[in-house]
Amino acid sequence: MITTTGLTKVYRSRGRDVTALDGVDLHVREGEVFGVVGRSGAGKSSLIRCVNLLERPTSGTVVVDGRDLTALAGRGPRAGAELRRARSRIGMVFQHFNLLSSRTVQGNVELPLEILGLPGRERARKARELLGLVGLADHARSWPAQLSGGQKQRVGIARALAGDPGVLLSDEATSALDPETTRSVLALLRDLNRQLGLTVLLITHEMDVVKTVCDSAALMRDGKVAESGTVSGLLATPGSELARELFPLGGATPAGEAETGKETVRERTVVDVTFHGESTGRPLISQLSRAQGVDVSILGAAMDTIGGRQVGRMRIELPGRREDNAVPIGFLRERGLTVEFPEAAGAARAPETPETPETVEKTR
C-alpha cells in the first residue's frame, strides 16, 4: 500500500548538509498497522512527511496505493492539482492535533470536505457521521478549546477520515496524551483499521504503541531503517534490537560487567530466553534443570501479549562460563526458544554504566 524506495532527504542548514533520511526502503502492506520507532532525530518525522510529500524527498520514490506520488510532485515547491488530489486520499493526524480554533468541531471535520468541493448539506451529513464513528456525536457544536486532549485527537481522526482515505498517517498521535487516553485512541485506530480496512502508518517513540496496535514495525536510526518486519517475526529473531526494546527485561544488568576487577565474582553465564508460540505453555526451565542437572537462577521475567500473541521473556543465569554451557543452551534452542547472550550488548554499553560497587550488588 505504501512503498518507499531509496528515500533520501537532505536539508541544507547554514551551508551544511544534514541527512535526515538516508536511503529508506519501507513496505507497508494493505490493511496493516505499521509502526516506525526511533529516537528523536532518527528521521521518523521526515519519513512520514515524505509519504504525502509535505516534504519533498531529495531522491527516491514514494508509491501509495499504486500511484507514484514523487512523479506527481513536479519540480517547484508548490503542489500541483494531481498531488493535492492524491493527498486528499491520505489522511493524517498530528501530535498536537492541529485543529482550527476558529471553527467548531463539526467545522473542522467539514474542512477537508470543503476542499473536496462537497455541497454544504452533504458536508454536514458526512461530518456528523464521522463524528459518530469516533464517538463524538454530541460535540459537533463544541469549540476545540472545550475538548480534552483525547477528544481533540478523535476530532483529528474524524477529520483525517473525511476524504475516505485508504491510508492514514499518524505523526506521534498519542505522544501528547496520558496513558489511559493513549490506550483509547489506539483502540480507536485499531478499530478503524479493522472496520474500514484502513492501512495505518504511524511514527512514535513509545514502544507501548507498537506493542498495542502494530502488526509490523521498523526501527530507525540515523536516517536509516535498522530493522523491520512483522512484530512476531522480530520477536523470534535472535539479537533483534526492536524485540529487546519491545520487551525489556527489567533492571538486571548483564553479569559479565561485574567480572572486571572483582575477584569475588564467580563465573557464570547470563542468558536471555524468548518464548513464543506454543513454547510459552511448557515448563522448559524446570525440564532443563532436571535433564541437565544445572541450577538455574531467574534474574528477570515477563509475559505479554504482542500483536495478539503470547510472548514470554526471561533472563536466567547458569553456573560456569559460556563455553561450559553449550549443552543446556542447545537444549533450549532445540525446543524452539530464542537464546541470546546479553553480555555482547552489555559490553558495548559498558562505558555508559559506571561500575560502582552498588551496581554489582544489584546485579546479584
Add this chain to the structure above:
Amino acid sequence: MTWPEMQPILLQGTVDTLYMVGWSTLVTVLGGLPLGVLLVLTDRGGLLANRAVNKAVGTVVNVGRSLPFIILVVALIPFTRVVVGTSIGPTAAVVPLSIGAIPFFARLVETAVREVDHGLVEAVLSMGGGTGTVVLKALLPQALPSLVAGLTTTVITLVGYSAMAGAVGAEGLGSKAITYGYQRFETGFMLATVVVLLALVTAVQLLGDGAVRLLSRRERAT
C-alpha cells in the same frame, strides 16, 4: 465663541473626519491585508518562498513606514491630483491617508498571520488544500482576533493622521482645530475638538476591544 457657534463647526468637522477615516480604512484593509499576507508567504520557508519579492515588498513597506506622514502628504500632492482631480478636501485626503496607513497595517497583518501555528498550515496541505485554501481557511480565520486588534490600532492612527492632513488642506476636526482654536486663539474651541477626538478614539478602541473579545471567546474553554 459660544456653544451654538461651535456646534455646527464641530459637527461638520466630525462628519469630515469620519468620512476620511472611513474610506481610508477601507482602502488600507484592501491594500495592507494582501501585502501583509504576501510578506509571510514569500518569507523563507513560506508557501511561496521568494527572496526577491519578499525583499522588494519589505523595502517598500519600510520606506512607507519611515516617512513622516506630514512629508508624505505634501510629497503625494501631484499623485493625489491625478487620482482625485484635486489635492484639497476630504476626498483628496483619503489618498495620502491610505498610502500612509497601508505599510503600517501590512506589518501588523504580517505579525498576526505569522503567529498562526505552522501545524495548521501542514494540516490543510495534508488534506489536499492549496495556498489559497491555506490563506482563506486557516491563516486569516485563525489570525482574525489579532487582525481586528491591528485594525483598531490602524483606525486610531488614521484619526491622528487625518488631523495632520487637516493642516494641509483636508477638512475635518484637525483643520477646524487649527483654523479656529490655534489661529483665532479660541481655547474653548480647541478644548472642544480635543474632547470630540478623545470620544472618537475611545469609541473606536472600545468597539475594537469588544470585537476582539467576542472573536477570541471561542479560543478559551467554556
